[in-house]
Amino acid sequence: MGIWGKIFGGTNENKSEKSPYLPAEIVPLEISFAKNFTIKGGRFLYCETPAVSKVTFEKICADLNCSKVDVFSLDKNLSSRFEIPFVYQNSESLISYKAALMNCEYAISNTGKILLSEHQIKHFNLSDFPNTIIVLATLNQLVSDVSQGMTLLKNKYGKEIPTNITTLKLPGEEKNNNNDNNAKNIYLLLEDSLIK
Numbered sequence: 001m002g003i004w005g006k007i008f009g010g011t012n013e014n015k016s017e018k019s020p021y022l023p024a025e026i027v028p029l030e031i032s033f034a035k036n037f038t039i040k041g042g043r044f045l046y047c048e049t050p051a052v053s054k055v056t057f058e059k060i061c062a063d064l065n066c067s068k069v070d071v072f073s074l075d076k077n078l079s080s081r082f083e084i085p086f087v088y089q090n091s092e093s094l095i096s097y098k099a100a101l102m103n104c105e106y107a108i109s110n111t112g113k114i115l116l117s118e119h120q121i122k123h124f125n126l127s128d129f130p131n132t133i134i135v136l137a138t139l140n141q142l143v144s145d146v147s148q149g150m151t152l153l154k155n156k157y158g159k160e161i162p163t164n165i166t167t168l169k170l171p172g173e174e175k176n177n178n179n180d181n182n183a184k185n186i187y188l189l190l191e192d193s194l195i196k
Helices: 003-008 029-039 050-063 076-082 146-157
Strands: 043-047 099-103 106-108 113-116 132-138 185-191
Touching (some): 029 043, 029 106, 043 050, 050 099, 050 132, 076 099, 113 146
Parallel strands (some): 043 185, 099 132, 132 185
Antiparallel strands (some): 106 113
16 A cells, blocks of 8 residues: 555555546447347347348247248338248238337437338337238438437438337336237348348
């Protein structure tokens, strides 16, 4: 113990406390999102390539004990890419399927939520969908918070801002008195690059 320690009663312990004046450590968006998403019960699956996404999707189907015909999409491109039924937005009941596959607008890092609009869910309410939803997103869809997501949404669509904007609710989130039945089992396939 040094002289100052003797005078002020310090100890020999090496304190590793960080100074309050140092800037906070910045956690990458994908790590923050994955942590917040999985804590609430979401299943986060990172996919380096489109081929890995397809294999992972097939493993999810096996996990759900269903085949591809039991999973639908409201998006023709996704339907074709993953070889699943395409459902026109007013053609049949969505609840008769075991799962839905969709894109998203943005994945919100600080809450672990997934932002959707009419471009993904059309005119439907989330309660119209099956209990399991598989979401395909890319790294460039990660945003820090809902404010940034909404700003980017406005910039993306200009004056034609989409309607039916909502977030997917995970089973582990605190329950409100209203809309508790809208919580879904969510798998997120996060791809490394934008696929169109």
